[in-house]
Amino acid sequence: MHPHLFSAITLSLMIIAITLIHCPTSLRAEDEQYLNCSAPLNCSGFTDLGYPFWGLNRPESCGHPSFxxxxxxxxxxxxxxxxxxxxxxxxxxxxxxxxxxxxxxxxxxxxxxxxxxxxxxxxxxxxxxxxxxxxxxxxxxxxxxxxxxxxxxxxxxxxxxxxxxxxxxxxxxxxxxxxxxxxxxxxxxxxxxxxxxxxxxxxxxxxxxxxxxxxxxxxxxxxxxARNPQCETCVGAGGLCGSDPSTNAFACHCQNGTFVSGCARPLSSSSKHEILLSFVLISFLV
Structure with a gap:
């Protein structure tokens, strides 16, 4: 294989590996959903209201559409x-x-x-x-x-x-x-x-x-x-129950993103090292 092509492929694989390891697992907007929904709703004398209620400082995505x-x-x-x-x-x-x-x-x-x-x-x-x-x-x-x-x-x-x-x-x-x-x-x-x-x-x-x-x-x-089985799964995984305003479907807001049900676990350090090692081995075999 041409040495320049080998170097280019190796560099590309290394960049992909580093990106996978260091890139956040969700978009910043998804993380903001979790932060927004962490704040309770204080409404006309009622305090510390959470899901399924929304209003004022709690956007629709933090509650059930009908509440x-x-x-x-x-x-x-x-x-x-x-x-x-x-x-x-x-x-x-x-x-x-x-x-x-x-x-x-x-x-x-x-x-x-x-x-x-x-x-x-x-x-x-x-x-x-x-x-x-x-x-x-x-x-x-x-x-x-x-x-x-x-x-x-x-x-x-x-x-x-x-x-x-x-x-x-x-x-x-x-x-x-x-x-x-x-x-x-x-x-x-x-x-x-x-x-x-x-x-x-x-x-x-x-x-x-x-x-x-x-x-x-x-x-x-x-x-x-309003607490369906999806909500129970979401809370059990450390998430906050909510909804998708565009579809009215249930959504689980987690620290690392918004998901359909439970929260996806972030990669552990050992998993990251395994991914990096795999890409390094592949680069030498190319």
Whole structure:
């Protein structure tokens, strides 16, 4: 072999070996992801929040796409299935939230009537929850009001868009059969289920409209489920759970980069020496 060609190949192999050994195992941007996600989220009185939550100083890549917290108010806000909720309590140990609908905050006469819906792939009700059913735009009652009280149905006053309507409410714990309520008060144009906590529901009948509003403002409990097996693997490997904002897929942020699941181990000193020795031997054999 021509000596100049031999020298060129040897030099090239040595450069590759040195590059593999000394080059960082991830891009600087990936390392910054780990640093960014190491900082907890402090949001409207709640401190030290981590995955799955994100907002303020924690970018979307540090949390689950559905767990953004709006920290611009007196209490955090979270959007679940296109309904905004006020976060009243966060229990990281049991992974529960106590939330209340913002459109029903301090009122039971919102301008838009929307039934409560949650994403059951991420959240579930707890055993302490029950539904308070609110009936809107109902006809004149077909039975005396005393009869309505005996069936756990009470009237409340409400004016929506400058129009007065007869409205009623009933905790489902007392009247699970909606057809019996409809037979008592007639066909209403709208009915909305608003979850409340069960101990509060037990004290609702009979009561006042103010007490019903206070019960809704007390919120209800949700259990969240965002720590999938990939997240457990990531944490076990020393990483931080997060996501890829471009795909909404799970991402594991590690000190040496971002990966699909666990963290890739950096090369040990012995492995580096073995690689270097291999390239040196190859260079002599060329």
């Amino acid at each position: 953004q917290l709006d920290c611009s108010n007196d209490a955090p806000r979270i959007n679940i299935s296109n309904i905004n909720y006020k976060v009243l309590e966060v229990n990281k140990t049991f992974q529960t939230l106590r939330v209340a609908r913002t459109d029903y905050w301090e009122t039971i006469c919102p301008s838009v009537l929307v039934n409560t819906t949650i994403d059951f792939t991420l959240f579930s009700y707890t055993t302490s929850d029950t539904n308070l059913t609110l009936y809107y735009q109902c006809p004149l009652p077909a039975v005396p009001i005393t009869t309505l009280i005996s069936t756990s149905v009470l009237q409340f006053n409400c004016t929506i868009n400058n129009t007065y309507f007869f409205n009623y409410y009933s905790p489902n714990i007392y009247s699970p059969d909606l057809s019996s309520i409809s037979n008592s008060i007639g066909a209403c144009n709208y009915w909305v289920n608003v979850p409340i906590q069960l101990p509060t529901a037990m004290a609702l009948i009979p009561t006042t409209q103010y007490a019903v509003t206070a019960a809704i403002d007390g919120g209800f409990m949700l259990t969240w489920n």
